[in-house]
Each structure stands twice: as C-alpha cells, then as structure tokens.
Amino acid sequence: MKPMILTLLLVSLATAAPAANLELHLRSRAETVKGSGKFDLATTTEHWDPKKTAVVICDMWDRHWCKAAAARVAEMAPRMKQVVSKLRDQGVLIIHCPGETMGFYADHPARKAAQAAPPAKPQGRRRPAIREGSFPINDSDGGCSDEHPCPMGLVWTREIATLEIKPIDGISDKGEEVYNLMRRKEVENVIVMGVHTNMCVLNRPYAIKALVNKGMNVALMRDLTDTMYNPQMPPKVDHFAGTDLVIEFIEKYWCPSLTSDQILGGVPFRFAADTR
Numbered sequence: 001m002k003p004m005i006l007t008l009l010l011v012s013l014a015t016a017a018p019a020a021n022l023e024l025h026l027r028s029r030a031e032t033v034k035g036s037g038k039f040d041l042a043t044t045t046e047h048w049d050p051k052k053t054a055v056v057i058c059d060m061w062d063r064h065w066c067k068a069a070a071a072r073v074a075e076m077a078p079r080m081k082q083v084v085s086k087l088r089d090q091g092v093l094i095i096h097c098p099g100e101t102m103g104f105y106a107d108h109p110a111r112k113a114a115q116a117a118p119p120a121k122p123q124g125r126r127r128p129a130i131r132e133g134s135f136p137i138n139d140s141d142g143g144c145s146d147e148h149p150c151p152m153g154l155v156w157t158r159e160i161a162t163l164e165i166k167p168i169d170g171i172s173d174k175g176e177e178v179y180n181l182m183r184r185k186e187v188e189n190v191i192v193m194g195v196h197t198n199m200c201v202l203n204r205p206y207a208i209k210a211l212v213n214k215g216m217n218v219a220l221m222r223d224l225t226d227t228m229y230n231p232q233m234p235p236k237v238d239h240f241a242g243t244d245l246v247i248e249f250i251e252k253y254w255c256p257s258l259t260s261d262q263i264l265g266g267v268p269f270r271f272a273a274d275t276r
Contacts, residue, residue, distance in 0.1 A: 143228025175205025
C-alpha cells in the first residue's frame with residue numbers, strides 16, 4: 001500500500017465517529033402522592049450506549065397450547081426480527097430466552113457463550129421500591145381466548161424460526177446466566193420484548209422483575225409484547241385493552257416502556273385484530 005493511502009486510512013480510522021447512542025423516549029407513571037394510588041403519565045428521553053445495552057427476547061416460542069397466542073406471536077415476529085437486527089448492527093447484545101428449550105440449542109455458540117460467562121454480583125435494585133397495587137386482569141383460567149382451548153402443556157421446542165440467532169448473541173433460560181452474560185459485556189440497560197406480558201415478561205428469572213432487582217436499567221418494548229388474557233374474565237375488556245392494562249401496571253411499579261418505531265421509524269406495531 002502506498003504511504004499516502006496508508007496515512008489517509010489510518011487518519012480515517014482514528015477519526016471515525018463512535019456508534020451513536022440510542023435516543024429513547026421512555027413512558028412511565030409516577031405516583032402523585034405516596035400511597036395515593038394515583039399516577040401521572042410522564043415521558044423522559046434517555047440516551048443509551050448501544051455497547052452497554054442488551055435486548056432480552058422472552059419466550060417467543062415456535063408453538064403454544066393456545067392457538068390465539070401462537071398466532072399473535074407469529075404475527076409479531078417479523079417486526080421483532082427487524083428491530084433486533086437493527087439493534088444488533090448498532091452493537092446491542094441480543095439474548096434469546098425461549099424457556100424450557102435449551103436442549104435444542106446445546107451446541108449453539110450463543111448458548112455456550114451464556115454458559116461460559118463468569119459469575120457476577122448483582123448491583124442492587126435500580127428503581128425505588130413501591131408497593132404494587134392489585135393486578136389489573138384475571139388470568140387464572142390460563143388466559144387463552146380460543147373458543148375451544150387445548151389442554152395446557154409444554155408444546156414448544158425452540159424459539160420461533162422467524163427470529164434469527166447469531167453466534168454473537170446469547171441463548172439462555174437461566175436468570176443467572178443471562179445476568180452474567182450482561183455483566184461480562186458491561187451491559188447497564190435492557191430492553192425486554194416478547195410474551196407473555198402478564199406472566200413470563202414480568203416474572204421469569206431473566207425478565208423484568210428479576211432484572212430490575214439486580215440493578216439493571218430496564219424498559220419494556222410495549223408494542224412487541226402480548227398478554228395471556230381471555231376477555232371473558234374480569235375486567236371483561238377487549239384482549240388488547242387487557243394488554244394495555246398490564247403495560248400500565250408495569251409502568252407504575254417496575255419499569256418504563258418504549259415502542260419499536262423509535263428504532264425503525266414509522267409507526268408502532270399493531271396487531272391486525274386490534275381495531276380499537
């Protein structure tokens with residue numbers, strides 16, 4: 001290589017701009033007076049370093065015992081693929097968490113990366129503790145809206161194939177592995193997406209409550225999630241209105257939320273059956 005060309009190349013590399021921060025508009029609900037049970041809606045803008053950010057994809061399985069739930073996962077997956085691909089290209093760590101399917105991924109480099117991450121000490125709860133109010137929907141029937149629901153059971157075998165898993169990603173359904181991998185990559189911020197909002201997205205050891213309690217800065221991507229909620233159960237509202245109620249609960253007590261258009265542009269994702 002000629003000296004002049006080499007010099008120009010080195011100067012270009014030295015002056016290349018670092019990856020731009022993610023500008024995220026996070027929606028939350030703050031209690032007006034402690035103990036009042038009344039909340040004000042607020043939106044704040046934060047700038048997250050992609051290299052210190054991770055995505056957790058929660059239980060986007062290939063199959064589900066509830067046909068309606070499986071159909072909504074399949075409908076949402078292409079949009080999620082676009083979001084994940086763009087964030088990965090920006091340097092965000094992508095962690096796939098399809099629970100109870102780790103055998104399928106035993107030899108995958110992304111699975112081995114999660115297993116190999118050294119133990120990390122939790123940092124302590126990031127968001128100030130607030131006593132939860134009552135849960136807004138009744139999902140005690142399993143939450144399936146099928147006219148004739150199938151028996152409940154573990155019918156899933158892997159993550160839905162629509163979502164790509166790259167060797168640089170992580171795969172785990174163990175909370176400690178997920179956290180260890182994040183800390184190994186110096187992750188501070190986490191975007192959670194997937195299903196189901198009222199169950200796994202809140203309560204899995206790799207999802208919102210666990211991550212908040214370990215000190216991570218967490219946000220839910222609210223248009224790329226779905227509930228297990230049967231509109232025949234209280235409060236007897238439309239399925240998608242039930243999802244909104246759960247999102248409001250999360251915004252009050254656990255973490256803020258954002259939408260996928262902040263990553264891709266355009267408008268947020270909306271299920272075809274959501275005609276409100």
